[in-house]
Amino acid sequence: MTDLLQQLINGLALGSIYALIALGYTMVYGVLRFINFAHGDVFMLGAFAGYYLAEPVAKVIPPQTYLGGIVVLLLAMLICALLGVVIEFLAYRPLRKRPKLTVLITAIGVSLFIEYTCQHEKVFGASPRKFPDLIPNTTWELGGLVVGSAQVIVLVTTILLMIALTLIVQRTKIGTAMRAVAFNPQAAALMGVNVNHVISFTFGLGSALAAAGGILFAMNYASIDPLMGVQTGLKAFVAAVLGGIGNLPGAALGGLLLGVVETFAGGMKGISNYRDAIAFGILILILMFKPSGLLGKQQTEKV
Amino acid sequence: MIPGAKRWLVVAIVLIAIVSAFSKQFNSYYLGIAIDVGINIILAVSLNLIMGHTGQFSLGHAGFMAVGSYTAASFTIACTKHVPESAAPFLLVGGLILGGLLAALCGLAVGVPTLRLRGDYLAIVTLGFGEIIRVVFQNMEAVGAASGLSGIPNYTNFFWSWTTAAIAAYAVAALVNSTYGRGFIAVHDDEIAASAMGINPTRYKVTAFVVGAFFAGVAGALYAHHKQTINPTGFDFMKSFEIVVMVILGGMGRTVGVIIAAILLTILPEMLRPVAEYRMIIYSLLIIVIMMARPQGLFTLRSSKGANT
Numbered sequence: 204m205t206d207l208l209q210q211l212i213n214g215l216a217l218g219s220i221y222a223l224i225a226l227g228y229t230m231v232y233g234v235l236r237f238i239n240f241a242h243g244d245v246f247m248l249g250a251f252a253g254y255y256l257a258e259p260v261a262k263v264i265p266p267q268t269y270l271g272g273i274v275v276l277l278l279a280m281l282i283c284a285l286l287g288v289v290i291e292f293l294a295y296r297p298l299r300k301r302p303k304l305t306v307l308i309t310a311i312g313v314s315l316f317i318e319y320t321c322q323h324e325k326v327f328g329a330s331p332r333k334f335p336d337l338i339p340n341t342t343w344e345l346g347g348l349v350v351g352s353a354q355v356i357v358l359v360t361t362i363l364l365m366i367a368l369t370l371i372v373q374r375t376k377i378g379t380a381m382r383a384v385a386f387n388p389q390a391a392a393l394m395g396v397n398v399n400h401v402i403s404f405t406f407g408l409g410s411a412l413a414a415a416g417g418i419l420f421a422m423n424y425a426s427i428d429p430l431m432g433v434q435t436g437l438k439a440f441v442a443a444v445l446g447g448i449g450n451l452p453g454a455a456l457g458g459l460l461l462g463v464v465e466t467f468a469g470g471m472k473g474i475s476n477y478r479d480a481i482a483f484g485i486l487i488l489i490l491m492f493k494p495s496g497l498l499g500k501q502q503t504e505k506v
Numbered sequence: 507m508i509p510g511a512k513r514w515l516v517v518a519i520v521l522i523a524i525v526s527a528f529s530k531q532f533n534s535y536y537l538g539i540a541i542d543v544g545i546n547i548i549l550a551v552s553l554n555l556i557m558g559h560t561g562q563f564s565l566g567h568a569g570f571m572a573v574g575s576y577t578a579a580s581f582t583i584a585c586t587k588h589v590p591e592s593a594a595p596f597l598l599v600g601g602l603i604l605g606g607l608l609a610a611l612c613g614l615a616v617g618v619p620t621l622r623l624r625g626d627y628l629a630i631v632t633l634g635f636g637e638i639i640r641v642v643f644q645n646m647e648a649v650g651a652a653s654g655l656s657g658i659p660n661y662t663n664f665f666w667s668w669t670t671a672a673i674a675a676y677a678v679a680a681l682v683n684s685t686y687g688r689g690f691i692a693v694h695d696d697e698i699a700a701s702a703m704g705i706n707p708t709r710y711k712v713t714a715f716v717v718g719a720f721f722a723g724v725a726g727a728l729y730a731h732h733k734q735t736i737n738p739t740g741f742d743f744m745k746s747f748e749i750v751v752m753v754i755l756g757g758m759g760r761t762v763g764v765i766i767a768a769i770l771l772t773i774l775p776e777m778l779r780p781v782a783e784y785r786m787i788i789y790s791l792l793i794i795v796i797m798m799a800r801p802q803g804l805f806t807l808r809s810s811k812g813a814n815t
Contacts, residue, residue: 236626237626238626238629238630294794297798298797298798301801302801303626304563304754305797305801307563307626307629308750308754308793308797309793309794309797309798311747311793312790312791312793312794312797313790315747315786315789315790315793316791316794319787319789319790320787323783323784323787433743437633437637440630441630441634444627444630476641476644476645477641477642477645479637479641480637480638480641480642482634483634483635483638484634484638486630486631486634487620487631487634487635490620490623490627491619491620494627
């Protein structure tokens with residue numbers, strides 16, 4: 204029983220990270236209807252931003268304090284938000300009116316560009332690095348359960364970010380504009396919404412969440428490398444589809460579900476080696492039986 | 507497209523036979539690249555049937571290649587001890603057909619459930635299937651698991667690589683240009699209109715998928731007997747994407763363009779060897795630039811076909 208609970212906690216921690224990345228995929232899909240393949244790499248850049256920020260921040264705020272961790276997290280989110288806006292402006296905006304396939308290939312090109320540039324020895328280098336301890340490293344034992352401070356931080360941060368995201372999307376003017384563009388870009392433009400601003404904002408918001416996911420991931424797994432975003436990004440995309448792409452609560456639910464399922468599968472003998480294939484297996488089943496995802500709306504095609 | 511395509515096939519095979527008769531005189535490094543070119547032509551032409559002619563975006567072509575590769579390699583490794591050396595070409599052809607058939611079977615298994623999906627969803631599902639196939643090989647002890655399969659006999663030569671490429675290009679072109687094959691283009695142009703005209707889109711898509719997977723398997727079999735060692739990581743998403751890039755650069759649905767793109771994109775990385783550390787950065791930048799400047803393909807003058815997916 205404690206084993207199961209322990210796995211559940213580990214799974215929820217992993218799932219929260221998937222959820223944070225999945226939210227970015229789903230938001231971009233909502234407004235632009237395309238898969239931003241480079242999103243997984245923004246997640247990686249977030250982790251590296253944290254890696255490089257840890258030292259300068261430690262000079263101002265003592266290292267391994269919660270305040271220092273929060274400052275690093277917020278700065279990395281800001282950097283990645285800017286990066287996301289720049290990527291959209293340079294690579295995707297010129298292709299706005301082009302066929303979807305063109306944009307998809309470009310997105311893969313951007314993703315490869317980021318990965319290979321970061322692997323170059325003058326940038327980050329290909330070898331994995333140890334992520335510094337940003338927060339006090341303590342573990343609590345609760346009746347056989349072992350919970351690390353990193354895991355608690357992951358869960359708490361994710362919940363706070365999701366509340367913030369909900370408030371932004373539901374209560375603010377720009378959030379309303381985002382929903383309007385996702386619903387119908389032409390009509391939104393006619394109503395005076397600046398569609399370009401909204402799309403930039405969406406990329407920034409999604410990239411900030413991915414950066415947060417990157418830092419939380421690095422805190423939990425301690426090692427970062429330029430290709431860490433590839434598998435994690437793909438799985439987060441699966442999570443977004445699982446919950447119903449374009450649907451924010453769906454992405455969160457899909458991420459948590461996928462994290463838990465994967466952790467349980469990883470703990471089982473016999474199928475633990477196939478852990479990486481499980482996410483894709485789930486994806487195929489979902490798309491075969493309920494292509495709109497768990498919380499997505501059924502869409503009928505018009506001729 | 508080309509009247510009397512059969513005549514071209516015969517001419518091509520005769521030319522290939524003549525060239526391969528002198529192949530011993532070539533530098534073995536260039537010969538190796540030439541064989542790679544032939545294999546990549548098969549991959550590009552087969553994906554072109556799925557993507558270019560039928561309009562179904564697939565990111566899992568390397569998965570089918572892996573199936574053909576492993577099947578053929580296991581087959582020849584098992585048989586090579588029991589037959590005289592002179593039987594090698596027969597073993598290779600047997601391996602090619604076997605690898606192709608098993609890959610086609612996988613194509614059928616993947617195609618039937620997934621081809622109801624469209625666009626992005628299809629792309630991501632085929633990507634998923636490709637990954638699953640890779641993970642399965644990575645865990646299969648019988649074929650060396652993660653360390654890969656080695657000791658595959660070196661049966662692929664210039665003649666087999668290019669002859670198979672010529673046959674693949676001919677088969678795909680002939681299929682698409684046949685009365686039956688017009689359906690592929692109809693499905694590509696407008697699925698709803700095609701089904702209103704009595705064409706069963708799913709059947710055409712699955713056919714394209716199965717034929718494409720067959721040739722990908724054949725290409726994988728040739729690849730295994732060329733490199734002599736195969737590894738699951740060699741058939742990852744990157745490999746699939748390379749083939750996609752060939753099809754897109756060549757201009758979707760344009761056989762000749764796709765063949766030229768396959769040749770160029772095989773030679774380009776070799777030419778970039780002096781700047782090896784920047785090679786992949788340049789490659790990815792080129793993709794972005796070309797998608798912005800010439801999304802209809804490098805060799806397409808009019809952007810009528812394949813631009814509206």
